[in-house]
Amino acid sequence: MKRRKIIKAINIVLILIFVGSAFNVGKIYYDYKNADDTYQQMQDEYIAVNTEPSLPERPAPEQSEAVKEPEPPITVDFDALLNKNKDVIGWLYCPDTVINYPVVQGKDNNQYLRRGLDGKYLVSGTLFADYRNGALHEDANYIIYGHNMKNGTMFHSLANYKDPSYYKQHPILYYLTPDGNYKIELFAGLVIKRNDKIYLPNQSREDVFELLTQYRASSTFQSDAELAYEDTFITLSTCSYEFDDARYVVIGKLTKIPT
Secondary structure, eight states: OHHHHHHHHHHHHHHHHHHHHHHHHHHHHHHHHHHHHHHHHHHHHEEOOSOOOOOOOOTTTTTOOOOOOOOOOOEEEEHHHHOTTEEEEEEEOOTTTTTTEEEEEESSTTTTTTTTTSSSSSTTTOOOOOTTTTTTTSSSSSEOOOOOOOTTBBBBGGGGGGHHHHHHHHOOOEEEETTEEEEEEEEEEEEEEEEEEEGOOOOOOHHHHHHHHHHHTTTTSOOOOOOOOOOOEEEEEEEEOTTEEEEEEEEEEEEEOOO
C-alpha cells in the first residue's frame, strides 16, 4: 500500500513537471511569435520598399564630381512612427537580412530592453541608442543596442560578421532618421567586454579614432573603408558567448546620403 502511494506521488510530481515545462515552452513560443508579428506589422505599416537602387553614377575620368550615393532601399514614414512613440529616432536596415527595425532612445538603457513601441512587454525589446548619446553627430561614437535573439531576429545576425565572407555580402547598412538618411560603411567587428572603453560616454574624437583604429587591426573582417577624425562612427552592440558578459560589436562610419 505504501509503495503504491509513493508511486502515485511520483507520478503526480512528473505530471506537474511536464505541465510546467509545456507551459513554459508554450509561453516562449507565444512571446517570440508575438515579437515577430509586432515587427512584421510595423514593417508593413511604416515601410515602403523602393525600387532597386541603381549603382552610383561614376563621373567620366576628366570630371571631378563626387560619386553620387544610391538612395536607400526603403522609405520610412516617420510622421506616423512619431505619432506612435516620440522616442523613435531612426530606423536601421541591412539589405537581405532580418535587420529592419525602428530605433528608440529612452530615459535609460533599460526602458526598451523588453518593451515595444507601445510600452508593453515584448521579449525582443526594441533597438535603442545609448541614452547618454546626444543627437547624431554630437558624439564621435553613436551606440545602438539590440538583443541576440535565439530565433535569429533583432541583432542575432551580427554574429555572422565573425565570418569574413558574411561581411563581403553585407558591407553596408542604412540608418534612416527624420532628419536624413545615412549609409553605414562597416570597417570592424570584434568581441569585447561589457565594460569596454567603447561604451564610455563623451569621449573626444581623437580618443575614439585612436580606439577604433586599434579595433580595426583586430577585426574579424577586413575593410577598405577610409576613416578620418571628423567622421561620426556607429557601434551596433549585442551579447556574445565567448565568455561571461561578452559582447560582439560591429562598427561603421556614417555618411549622409544627399537628397
